[in-house]
Amino acid sequence: MAELHHVIDSRAEYLDAVERIAQGTGPIAVDAERASGFRYSQRAYLIQVFRRESGTFLFDPPAIGRFDELDEAIHDDEWVLHAATQDLTCLREVGLDPATIFDTELAARLLGMPRVGLGTVVEELLGIHLAKEHSAADWSTRPLPEPWLNYAALDVELLPDLRDAIAGLLHEAGKEEIAREEFADELTRELTIVRSEPWRRLSGIHSIRGLRNLAVARELWLSRDALARELDTAPGRLVPDASLTAAAKAMPESKRALAGLREFTGRASRSELDRWWAAIEAGRTTDDLPVLRGNGDSLPPPRAWADRNPEADARLKAARTALTTLSEERSIPLENLLTPETLRRVAWTPPAEITPATIGDALAAHGARPWQIEATSQAIADAFVGSVQSPDDTSEPDS
Structure with a gap:
């Protein structure tokens, strides 16, 4: 029978876990689960920690808040993560900021492994099949289903053994120093990219012709982003990019025409119709027309x-x-x-x-x-x- 996992969601339990983790030995395996594709924010909704002789700990970040005590207890130890750049930002948001890491995904790349997903690397090096069916789940769900917790726990429980296996391969390949430099670079890299015109990331925007149409696309994107932030919902779950692009191309003459646009879909496409029409009108009348290319020092393709x-x-x-x-x-x-x-x-x-x-x-x-x-x-x-x-x-x- 699979082990039942308990989610730590109180300060008292959390502080007790910190003491137990501090008493363990060896590197600390850390992972985080977000709700990408479901929520607007990229915050962590579950943080998993495993250390030999300490055990496995599943933390509920929204309930606990800051993790400064845990960071103080393990800050100078080596943390093992898989694809660290995906998790470091949300870990730092709650006070977890390692001084040294071992990134098993990056190390696998440096070894020339053709596939570097955690499940593939674990199976190849440890001979264990790791199911990944819950990787894209909505981790903001409460309570979290037990199968999800089993999946989350196993992710970190295997990381120390995987780290040791990969470290041996790096040594054999003469790539230990390369890996150390790359791991250190991950810790100093700017992971959060602040774009001056984030709306230009709208999928399909390059197919839009005309500055006025581009202004409508901008206003629609900004309006959707504001609503998504307010509701803490992934923007694409309100109205998909393709719908915004279609509306910007069609330039409907009225709210009725917008409602009748077949390509304009999404769960908020009709319930927030006044919002989208206001955005279209703003784009149609603004004097602040966008330039064809975004600002910055980007090179030509x-x-x-x-x-x-x-x-x-x-x-x-x-x-x-x-x-x-x-x-x-x-x-x-x-x-x-x-x-x-x-x-x-x-x-x-x-x-x-x-x-x-x-x-x-x-x-x-x-x-x-x-x-x-x-x-x-x-x-x-x-x-x-x-x-x-x-x-x-x-x-x-x-x-």
Whole structure:
């Protein structure tokens, strides 16, 4: 019979759990469950902790509030997480902020494993089948069903053994220092991206033509976002992106026409019809028309480089080829060897003098880690230099 798991939802139980966790040994396995796709916020609705000789603890963050005492007790110990960047933000919101982590998902990537989901990695390295049927559940549900709790507990109970297995493989592959640098970078990385114009992330917005139509799309998105925040509901559950895009394209002339738009669907599409019509009217009459492209220092898409900056296009293509070879040789995914954004920026605006040292400095300025610079700077420099050589430069001299 499966173990029954108890959710800790009182300060007294929580403080008792903190003492027990502090008395355990070894690294602390931590996981968090959110309600993505159901709620507006990305807060944690369940936090799971496991430590050898302490046991498994399932905490209810909305009921407990802050976790400062737990953070103080385990802050300097190693925390084991799988895909840490997905959980660090919501953990920090309640006061849990590790000094050292071991990310089993990132480590699996660095080992070149083709699939790095927790279930796949656990099955491959520990020989245990881990069902993931509750991963997309609405974790704001109360009370949480027992099968969900069993799933959540097992996620953390296997992490210490998985960490040890992966650490052994990193040692054998000579990638321990690489992993340490990557784990440290995750802790310093800005995980919450603040966009100046978040409405531009509306799915399908690139198919909208005309500044007035774009203004309507903006107003609809902002109105939906405000309602979603107020109700703590995922925006797409009110009215999907495709509906907002369809309304912006159709530009209905009246509230009745909007209600009759077949593509305008969603559970709040008719109950909040006055809200959506007000947004459309605001977009139709505003003097604050959006520009076609968002503000910022974003580069043109690579497909446009050949026309806009052919030299940069040649550099980028040559460097991509070189790094693809390195990626295969080192069994490290290309995006982990060096982020595509970093390569694009250095290719678009390279140093005046192309050498491994100057390329290394440019990579560092864009956030590349020391191991990445050591691994790629020579290859990128050679590729950049080679990209500007004409056929005549490499032909045999006439005899």
